[in-house]
Amino acid sequence: ACLLRLIKSGANKDRQKMCEQIIASVAANIQTMLEDTKSKFEKERQNLLKVLSGTSKEQCESSLNEEYTKLQETYEMFCEENDAHLQTFKGMANKSWLSFSQVYRVLLSRFI
Template sequence: MSAIKSSSRKKKTTTESGTPKTELKRMTVEEDDFDFDADQLKQRAPKKQRSTFEDDFDADLSSDIKGLMSALHQIKEKAQKDGQKKKEETISSVATEIRSKFDELKSKVEKERQNFAKALSKSSREVCKENPHLKQTTCKNFSTLSQLNIKTPLSLRTQCENLLKNETSKFQAVYENFCKDKNSHLQALKDIITKYEEEKERLFMRYEQHRKKEKSMISEHEKACATKISELEESLKKKKQDDKTFSILRKTLGSFLDNASDEDFPPDD
């Protein structure tokens, strides 16, 4: 700071040394500047020492700060390297754990898939044995589904979805045919029931007519039988009366006939 002030003073003196007025002014200024008392000199001396000490302190402080900054920078780089290394170790350990879990899951899925394929193959064989009327294509589709050997779940899902779509379309066609056949059979059954009801009504009417006819015939036959019975009774009564009359006549005639006896005329029943 003092060096800067002295240089500014020198510039002032050099710039103002042109005319007598400026020279006189310069002389008065210099006298004013150097006219100090003892206290001012005492105060001026420590200021210069202080400024040099401050400059030295600033230089040392700046060098210390630079060293500290470089040390901090090195510590930061080392910390970053250590952190990066720890991150890499952590990531590698997590990746290894995930890979092991994925391998376990893959083996488990493969095992379950094989068990499912075996169970499906067994069930398809049992279904085909129990239901021999099933089409051969259905059993073939069951066996194809059970014999799938797929390494990735995505391809397994795709093939299963395709097979399911095919089977669904076939089932839909069979269901539509079944609905058509069901409707036709239901209509035929309704027609049969309607015809049966009509035939039942017709037969019931014929039965009623036949029953009435039988009743009338039976009543007529009863009347005829009653008439014949009454006529027979009348004829029997008349015959009995005739027999009595004949017996009386015979007895009367026998009394007049001497040679006649009762043995010649057998008694009436």
């Protein structure tokens, strides 16, 4: 019984560490994507300011709409990638739990 508790404790710690690493990795990816998006948006804003200085109101509105569309597409892509990362994480966590449960049942059946 003591051996089972030690194995269970070790498996739980390993699973928790793996989950923490996955979360940290996803968080880093999200942060990088946000920084990239912010940088691209700032560059586009600077370009837009240059364009705005010498164009008519109609051209300004058209450029603004184009930039808004680009931003919206980037945001949608970010959301899709974020959802994919979260689904991957959930799948990995479920697989880890199932694997642990199977090992636990085998060990339990051997010692009982």
